[in-house]
Amino acid sequence: MLRSIRTTIMPTLLRWRGRLIPESRGLGWTPIFLLGYLVFLFLPAVLAWFGETNRSGIPMAPLWPTLISIAVFLPIYFAGYRYNGIKAIACMLAIAAIGYAMLPSNVFANTYLIYAAGFAATCGGALWKRIGWLSAILAGLLLEIVLLRYPLFVFLVTTIVAVAVFFGNHHFIENRRKRAELQLSHDEIRRLAALAERERIGRDLHDLLGHTLSLVALKSELAGKLIDRDPQAARRELNEVTRVARDALTQVRSAVTGIRAAGLAAELASARLLLETGGVDFRYELAPVVLPPEVETVLAMTLREAVTNIERHARARHAQAQLLSDVDEVVLRVEDDGRGGAISPGNGLCGMRERIEALGGRLRVDSTPGRGTCIHAHLPLRNQSQPGDQDEATPRMTLPPAAA
Structure with a gap:
């Protein structure tokens, strides 16, 4: 049954979703779920059914204008996700107009103005211009409420929700823009x-x-x-x-x-961009040590695999990497504060262990449920030569001092 849903129904649903909401928006099913707020339009009918209309002072709303307004609203709503610029503004104003038109017969038509406020945050332009559109929508609502002699709390509640929705959408757009900039920086580096x-x-x-x-x-x-x-x-x-x-x-x-040979310093910079793009704060500290190329390569590949696991599976907020060294041994320690728990030894972990053990080192993985994972990679430096004895034909790398 589940396999049939995945192979037949889900692809059809995804195709329909792609027709309604462009995949480039990166919104997934969120716009579909947000249509659930349309249920507020039917609250007057529900209150009347329970006999609460007269006591609450909310007028009874006929059902057929509400249904017609929804039929008009839905095409404009989905068009607002496909357009930019002046067309997006037109969709926003059209949704607000539906709310104004419905308000005399249904006080909960302020729901449409909440949708319009959400689109005001995404219609493009400077923030002050979008705030101007939000203010104009709310000013029109206030004027109509005064003319209709509705309770002022209707305007206050609508304003609070509209402002919250506006800045929530604005915050989402800014985060998406910053993630895109970080990804571009990552690619450029x-x-x-x-x-x-x-x-x-x-x-x-x-x-x-x-x-x-x-x-x-x-x-x-x-x-x-x-x-x-x-x-x-x-x-x-x-x-x-x-x-x-x-x-x-x-x-x-x-x-x-x-x-x-993979460079450890370059891999750390790449790891920081990757994790911070995903919202993980990453810090690292390096001991000043000259590493043989084969040791540096294994450490860099270990770091890459550990950071990939953090980004994909750990759900961490913070992570750190440390390179510690003494006369005989160098230790790479990568730690996160993610979900931790039992770790299945997949190809990545097995390959990491094999590369380390091939150089006479050892790998230890400590993972506690709810407290994150810590990886220790120990590699010997018995064959390391002094910096002055390095062969010019064999490039080596001096790591920088502690960095954050």
Whole structure:
């Protein structure tokens, strides 16, 4: 039964929703659910059925104008989600006009003005202009209430709800805009990082191979000239060419190892953008330590996997990463305050553990229900050389001091 719903009914519902509300709005089913507030239009009939109309002073509203108003309202309501600019403003004013027209026969027609206030926050333009539209809608309501001699509390309640809806929608739009800007910043940082890496690779390969290939060409040419006059000298030159080529191959392999190494500092910056885009406050602290490329790569990939799990599953509000180091060992600690609980060892966690153990390290995961998850990655530094002894062909990275 559930499978049939997922495979047949849900796709049909999603297609209809896409026709009514553009997916680019990112609102999902919310506009459909908001139509539930139309039930307030039928409260006068409900109160009359219970005999409360005379005691409350609320006039009885005939049912057929209410039904006609809903039939007119619905197409305008869904059109308001498809349009921008002047057309969106026209939809907002049309909904407000339906409320004004219905108010003499149904005091709960102020519901339409609440919908109009919600659209006022999304019609575009500066905030003061949208507040101006809200004020105009409420001013028209106040004037009609005075003319109809309705209780003033109708206007006050409508104003409170309309202002709350207006600023709720405004806050939603601002958050969506900021998330989009953060995503663009994230993408731009990745693009610039990739561009800088390509330029570095080009410079390294040019410096590495330019001199070597020039030397190979010169020695090969010299061997060709000596092969008839002095075969022994020619053989020495060819042996030298072989040695230079092997040295170049070794240097290229070392350079490629450095190219493939993921940078921990860059991964931390990427993690911060990813988590803060999702509303998670992320802080990190790094001990100043020189890491071998293979160790840095494993730590960066561990951090990436841990941050991905926080973003997808943890439902955390805060997260932090620390890199601690002593003479023999470096420790990466990633912690969040999410839901925690039992962790199923999936591909990500298993791959993380395998990479760490391949370098002689160990991985510990502590997860307490309701108190978050903490990952400790321990890696030995027994093979680390001193900064002054580093091979120029093997790039290493010095991490910055503590950052937040």
